[in-house]
Amino acid sequence: MQYKVLALDLDGTLTNTEKVITPRTKAALQEAARRGVCIVLASGRPTVGIEPLARELELEKYGGCILSYNGGKIIDCRTGQTLVQHAFPADLIEPVCTFSRYWNVVPLTYDKNGIV
Template identity: 40%
Template sequence: MSIKLIAVDLDGTLLTSTKQILPETEKLLKQADSQGIKVVLASGRPLSGVMPFNQQLGLMGKKQYDIVFNGAVIQDLAGNVLMNEEMNYRDFTNMRRLQRLAHVNLHFETPECYWTCDRDIGVNLADSATNTNNVIKVRKAEEIPQDFAFNKVGLSVLSDVKEVDKLWENIPQWAFAKYDVVRSFSTIVEINIKDASKGNALMELADRLKIRPDQVMVFGDQGNDISMFSNPDFKKIAMGNAIEMIKENADFVTDDNDHDGIAKALKKFVL
């Protein structure tokens, strides 16, 4: 097998439960990069939340790339944007309609910061902002400008995860038809513009780099990785801690994120 691009999800995949990259995984990803294989971090996070791990892996500059905001944005690691899919003020009002379905936090993600109209901030949203090095700007709805643009939306647990269950069970069909809606973890529902997904962004990037789909390997564990695992040509590696839908669509299930699952699959198939 000739793999030329390895796309790796962050939370629950590259990162352990304590948000670290294990030494053996770091070593083998660096080895892959040294052999000319593109290593691309594909995350729901903004670039600010991914860059520390790029730096740890030695991935920097205009010839290295990240897929961020669940595929809404492709950037090189010099900060240049190759693709940018945004939502607008009409989408902002639609998201506020969805929030009324349950008692959850609603936030809007841009490359600069998080925005919310919620006065009460749950631990999940606070942790997300901390993990991605983001400020949370709290504004009244009437303070949001008509030209407001954002890349991703999060509807997350405020005080009770059952409220996220309630939200997920009651999202209307029009929302699934109009947007890319995923439940990335039990505590959060994430929304992007339609067709903005990790899988589509990865196909776009591979095409730009003249890499065939069958030369792409992907690693993932959660709902926001399903678009990568839906591509029949990618070599798909599910983490041992992955949800069942990811495992069912995988070519191979490796060990979990706390036991060098990525490193073990790289040894088996690539290095």
């Protein structure tokens, strides 16, 4: 086996312009996973935004990982175990909110269901 890990961005890489995994791509990735390649879905999206694609590829069956929040959280799809998690420092919440109000922008945060 030549490759052990295949890390893929989502939009325009894993998925087409309609944000769909084509049957050909799905079959190729599942075959790679069957052969032992660890498929990693990597994105700036929150975990909840990546999970449907991981389920579609059956990564819970074949193995693989979700790398969400630009690497802030990494989950093993087979076990559901969080392998890496970097939480936003609590002492920065107030300064970021103050900065956001000053510049009239809205900070976003997420919970397990999506954007709060």
